[in-house]
Amino acid sequence: MSFSEQFEGWLREGFHDDVPSGVKAFAFNLLEPANADGVRFAVELVGSSQFDPNDSDWACEEIWEPAQRLLPIPSSYSGDSWEQCLEAIKSLVVASLLSQNHPAACLKSRLGVGVGFVDGDMHVVWQP
Numbered sequence: 001m002s003f004s005e006q007f008e009g010w011l012r013e014g015f016h017d018d019v020p021s022g023v024k025a026f027a028f029n030l031l032e033p034a035n036a037d038g039v040r041f042a043v044e045l046v047g048s049s050q051f052d053p054n055d056s057d058w059a060c061e062e063i064w065e066p067a068q069r070l071l072p073i074p075s076s077y078s079g080d081s082w083e084q085c086l087e088a089i090k091s092l093v094v095a096s097l098l099s100q101n102h103p104a105a106c107l108k109s110r111l112g113v114g115v116g117f118v119d120g121d122m123h124v125v126w127q128p
Contacts, residue, residue, distance in 0.1 A: 003077040011103035014066030023047035025112040027059035039072040051111040056122035
């Protein structure tokens with residue numbers, strides 16, 4: 001199974017349960033996980049009670065997470081640099097938003113969707 005397929009399955013499972021109405025936006029946080037065998041980066045999904053496209057700290061106001069918060073990203077997908085990983089995951093999230101499936105509808109039901117590294121800039125990839 002390709003990483004794109006794993007990502008879509010992870011999203012479907014994550015949105016299996018209802019997201020609380022207090023979630024204003026979703027953030028795909030990228031990070032370098034500790035003790036990850038052969039994996040340089042991972043992505044996590046959180047729901048935030050805040051959204052401000054001009055302030056990356058909105059994603060820090062976490063009030064929701066899926067049952068499986070973290071998904072390791074294989075090095076073959078992420079590349080070796082954080083810049084490559086960021087671009088690859090931004091493209092994957094945008095492709096997911098363009099689909100007509102249930103996760104896309106859930107993501108677009110709020111004020112925004114962002115992708116970025118923890119402690120870095122949040123890149124808004126969708127807002128109505």
